[in-house]
Amino acid sequence: MKTTTQNGNDVSAAPKTDLKTKEFLEKQRKILLDLSDDITQIRDKTDLIILFSSRIKNLFYFKHTIVTLIDPERTSYRPFLLDPVSSPIQTHPSYARLVDSDFPLRGAFIEGVLDAGKPVLYWMEDIMDLPGSPSFLRVNYEGGIREILMTPLKSKNETIGFLHMYTDRPGSITEEFISIIEGIAPQISSAVTNIIKNDEIREKEWINEILLECSIGLAAVRTREELAGTVRTTLIRFNLMRGFGIRRINADQETMTTYVHDLGVTNVSEAEMIELTQSQFPIYDGLQDRVLDSSIPLQVNIDAEIRRGITSRYLVLWQDMGLKTMVGIALRNGDVTLGVLWLGIEQANLSLLQAIGSQISVAMSNVLAAEEIIDREREKTFLLGFSNEVARVRTKEDLKNAVFKVLNRVLNVKLAMINLIEDDNVTLKPFMYDRTLFENASEEFDALVAASNTIHEPTATRVLAAEDRLILKVAEELQACPDNPFVQLWAKTGLKYMFAAPLRSAQADLGTIWLLTDNLKSELLQGICSQISTAIANIQANEKILAYKRMLEMENSQLKEQIKRTYNFNEIVGSGPEMQQVYDLISLVSESNSTVLITGETGTGKELIARAIHSASPRKDKLMIKVNCAALPANLIESELFGHEKGAFTGAVERRIGKFELADNSTLFLDEIGEMPLEAQVKLLRVLQEKELERIGGKTTIKVNVRIITATNRNLGEEVKAGRFRSDLYYRLNVFPIHLPPLRDRRDDIIPLAHLFVDRYSKATGRKVRKISPKVLQELTSYPWPGNVRELEHLMERCVLLSTEPMIREVYLPNKNTGAEVQPVAMLGTLEDVERMHIIETIKRCRGKLAGRGGAAEYLGMPATTLHSKIKKLGITKRQYLAE
Numbered sequence: 001m002k003t004t005t006q007n008g009n010d011v012s013a014a015p016k017t018d019l020k021t022k023e024f025l026e027k028q029r030k031i032l033l034d035l036s037d038d039i040t041q042i043r044d045k046t047d048l049i050i051l052f053s054s055r056i057k058n059l060f061y062f063k064h065t066i067v068t069l070i071d072p073e074r075t076s077y078r079p080f081l082l083d084p085v086s087s088p089i090q091t092h093p094s095y096a097r098l099v100d101s102d103f104p105l106r107g108a109f110i111e112g113v114l115d116a117g118k119p120v121l122y123w124m125e126d127i128m129d130l131p132g133s134p135s136f137l138r139v140n141y142e143g144g145i146r147e148i149l150m151t152p153l154k155s156k157n158e159t160i161g162f163l164h165m166y167t168d169r170p171g172s173i174t175e176e177f178i179s180i181i182e183g184i185a186p187q188i189s190s191a192v193t194n195i196i197k198n199d200e201i202r203e204k205e206w207i208n209e210i211l212l213e214c215s216i217g218l219a220a221v222r223t224r225e226e227l228a229g230t231v232r233t234t235l236i237r238f239n240l241m242r243g244f245g246i247r248r249i250n251a252d253q254e255t256m257t258t259y260v261h262d263l264g265v266t267n268v269s270e271a272e273m274i275e276l277t278q279s280q281f282p283i284y285d286g287l288q289d290r291v292l293d294s295s296i297p298l299q300v301n302i303d304a305e306i307r308r309g310i311t312s313r314y315l316v317l318w319q320d321m322g323l324k325t326m327v328g329i330a331l332r333n334g335d336v337t338l339g340v341l342w343l344g345i346e347q348a349n350l351s352l353l354q355a356i357g358s359q360i361s362v363a364m365s366n367v368l369a370a371e372e373i374i375d376r377e378r379e380k381t382f383l384l385g386f387s388n389e390v391a392r393v394r395t396k397e398d399l400k401n402a403v404f405k406v407l408n409r410v411l412n413v414k415l416a417m418i419n420l421i422e423d424d425n426v427t428l429k430p431f432m433y434d435r436t437l438f439e440n441a442s443e444e445f446d447a448l449v450a451a452s453n454t455i456h457e458p459t460a461t462r463v464l465a466a467e468d469r470l471i472l473k474v475a476e477e478l479q480a481c482p483d484n485p486f487v488q489l490w491a492k493t494g495l496k497y498m499f500a501a502p503l504r505s506a507q508a509d510l511g512t513i514w515l516l517t518d519n520l521k522s523e524l525l526q527g528i529c530s531q532i533s534t535a536i537a538n539i540q541a542n543e544k545i546l547a548y549k550r551m552l553e554m555e556n557s558q559l560k561e562q563i564k565r566t567y568n569f570n571e572i573v574g575s576g577p578e579m580q581q582v583y584d585l586i587s588l589v590s591e592s593n594s595t596v597l598i599t600g601e602t603g604t605g606k607e608l609i610a611r612a613i614h615s616a617s618p619r620k621d622k623l624m625i626k627v628n629c630a631a632l633p634a635n636l637i638e639s640e641l642f643g644h645e646k647g648a649f650t651g652a653v654e655r656r657i658g659k660f661e662l663a664d665n666s667t668l669f670l671d672e673i674g675e676m677p678l679e680a681q682v683k684l685l686r687v688l689q690e691k692e693l694e695r696i697g698g699k700t701t702i703k704v705n706v707r708i709i710t711a712t713n714r715n716l717g718e719e720v721k722a723g724r725f726r727s728d729l730y731y732r733l734n735v736f737p738i739h740l741p742p743l744r745d746r747r748d749d750i751i752p753l754a755h756l757f758v759d760r761y762s763k764a765t766g767r768k769v770r771k772i773s774p775k776v777l778q779e780l781t782s783y784p785w786p787g788n789v790r791e792l793e794h795l796m797e798r799c800v801l802l803s804t805e806p807m808i809r810e811v812y813l814p815n816k817n818t819g820a821e822v823q824p825v826a827m828l829g830t831l832e833d834v835e836r837m838h839i840i841e842t843i844k845r846c847r848g849k850l851a852g853r854g855g856a857a858e859y860l861g862m863p864a865t866t867l868h869s870k871i872k873k874l875g876i877t878k879r880q881y882l883a884e
């Protein structure tokens with residue numbers, strides 16, 4: 001057997017022994033046998049070296065021995081089995097460091113052993129100071145060691161470590177010694193391999209045992225707090241607790257945010273702590289994505305990552321916290337990647353970390369599932385609450401309150417806009433928005449709100465085409481459509497997502513809703529949007545009902561107004577034979593359903609007579625409906641009479657009930673029938689014949705039971721002849737004609753009528769005008785009254801208003817020749833009137849005192865006798881100045 005020194009010299013330095021002697025062989029055999037026995041009994045790894053050392057020492061002298069092992073990467077070797085009791089350097093200050101050091105597998109010293117593949121004896125002085133020589137050589141030399149025998153330990157032809165044997169007596173390691181060591185090296189190797197395996201098995205068992213314990217705890221975890229606590233306990237059990245953070249992948253699939261953490265005791269500031277645990281950190285930053293992609297835990301050197309150019313803020317925060325290395329473990333449950341577990345540790349058993357990681361993954365998915373259930377429940381309750389609130393919504397204001405409450409306060413979502421489609425089915429009109437959202441761009445926003453938008457605007461078209469919603473990433477949209485003014489506005493809010501949805505009710509598009517948020521809860525938002533759709537449909541229906549109600553109220557008040565003006569039979573003044581005849585006709589026709597045509601000059605009382613007929617008819621409990629055919633433009637008269645459906649023509653925004661329908665079971669009074677356009681005459685005739693009608697644009701026929709009374713101041717017979725009035729209609733209307741004579745032909749009625757009107761307007765205005773002077777009565781009866789009773793009525797109303805005393809003494813009739821009214825110089829009356837008024841007023845102020853100091857004569861600047869004669873002359877009575 002040939003053994004070499006580090007210089008490659010023949011082992012001439014080792015004292016020669018006859019290796020073939022029987023004695024030697026016997027010695028070797030015994031050592032091997034004893035050692036084999038020992039090795040089988042070894043329970044503890046330190047026992048091996050102690051037993052080995054003592055057995056060999058029985059035969060040869062050496063100081064002490066150790067075993068070193070090569071690391072799995074085969075870059076270094078480190079102490080594995082020590083015999084500190086025999087070591088001469090155990091009191092050396094470097095001892096503790098040396099036994100825990102890795103020594104590079106480079107340099108002449110160790111490479112010499114590896115190359116030789118068998119024991120190599122070194123003289124310390126030759127080797128210890130060579131470049132690359134391990135420091136333990138010099139330390140041993142200083143401890144008195146002079147030679148070292150290095151024997152490679154092999155397993156399956158690969159060197160797994162070294163047996164170091166040290167001596168302080170040069171020459172004590174003989175050739176025989178070396179030969180024996182070489183012979184027993186395989187035994188030592190296999191013992192070491194067994195120890196390693198045993199160690200591994202034992203460690204695995206220990207790990208499994210603890211993992212099992214931890215897994216029971218982790219499996220029971222249901223909340224985040226429990227998760228944090230159990231992860232902490234698990235790490236403590238493995239002595240790995242130096243602070244941890246679990247980051248969860250956010251819904252955007254682009255960022256991660258801390259889910260649970262325990263940073264341990266660190267010198268981190270409150271602000272940094274909040275930043276680290278609440279920020280969204282990008283997944284694809286070159287580090288987190290590496291961890292997620294890696295199937296094994298990844299050890300990260302923070303400084304090195306920053307030097308590599310990874311700019312994520314959390315690295316800087318870790319650095320600030322004084323951390324040097326972190327281990328990142330991807331957390332996965334089946335195919336689902338949940339996030340990353342970051343551990344603030346230097347190094348650790350990878351398979352252990354992996355096992356911990358997968359247990360935490362299971363626990364985390366349990367917590368997530370539990371949270372999801374709670375979230376869903378909460379969302380359900382929340383939606384139910386919102387839907388109850390929305391069900392009560394009747395106005396836009398109610399809806400605004402409900403929507404803003406739910407979006408801003410509960411979900412942290414901003415309402416960018418609700419647009420509603422107009423009746424033209426194209427225009428999108430802003431309905432509701434949160435202007436505060438666009439504070440940075442208020443001018444642009446106002447301009448967009450003011451400009452009319454349509455369903456053809458590209459983003460609006462996309463939303464309306466969507467089945468239920470559209471989720472847009474604002475940044476991507478801005479890249480794709482940098483010129484779109486809407487997208488530009490969204491970008492200015494700084495929010496990440498635009499959640500847009502069509503608002504629909506019963507499959508009809510009502511409009512679009514646009515929500516901006518960083519926190520996307522699509523399902524919930526979807527639910528809210530459909531509630532908003534329902535609410536808007538309700539509001540619109542309610543608005544229609546209100547409009548309809550308003551219309552009815554308007555009509556109702558008009559009708560009431562008409563009723564007020566309805567005078568019954570008794571209020572019709574006229575006692576002459578002409579009017580008597582009219583009364584007879586009214587009595588005759590009232591009870592029947594016959595159509596009546598009332599003719600007469602304007603103002604003769606035709607409407608009054610129509611109302612009298614209605615009031616005396618069996619239909620009197622319902623309102624008489626009046627249509628003035630002259631007051632309506634030709635194109636509207638049909639819709640006024642027969643009504644129309646929504647959209648029947650431009651401007652028909654609502655359905656409208658016609659007067660015919662309103663007059664069902666009552667009387668329809670068509671005033672000024674002579675003015676009705678021919679086209680409408682045809683339709684009127686049809687309704688009169690068939691007693692049913694169709695609304696304009698409508699498809700169904702509506703049966704009506706209406707009594708018709710018409711009136712005209714024209715000569716309808718002449719109109720028929722001139723072709724302006726349909727003869728067939730004329731005959732149908734002229735069933736029962738009543739003609740009203742003009743007032744000039746019944747002069748006996750003038751004075752009773754004048755008194756009636758004075759009385760009526762005195763009461764209405766609160767004046768005390770009661771009488772008409774004979775002179776005025778005379779003037780009234782001799783006037784021709786071209787405007788008939790209405791003219792008389794207006795004139796008397798005016799007289800009441802102008803009169804300053806209980807008797808009407810003056811009337812301003814139009815000039816009989818010119819028709820123009822003779823205006824007095826002043827509205828105050830004649831000079832005599834003014835004088836009378838002035839005297840009465842002065843006496844009143846003097847409290848009836850005429851003469852003497854403070855009397856009216858003094859103030860009027862005349863002697864009391866003159867005043868007396870004037871009072872007499874002007875017919876001033878005591879009543880006039882003492883009455884009030």
Ligand SMILES: Nc1ncnc2c1ncn2[C@@H]1O[C@H](COP(=O)(O)OP(=O)(O)OP(=O)(O)O)[C@@H](O)[C@H]1O
Pocket residue numbers: 571572573574600601602603604605606607608609671711712713789790793
């Ligand atoms: N005989 C009467 N007794 C009392 N009031 C009358 C009489 N005739 C007419 N009036 C009053 O005179 C006014 C005008 O009457 P009314 O409107 O009925 O006339 P008309 O013939 O229908 O007018 P037009 O042809 O202009 O529609 C009304 O205020 C009405 O009350």
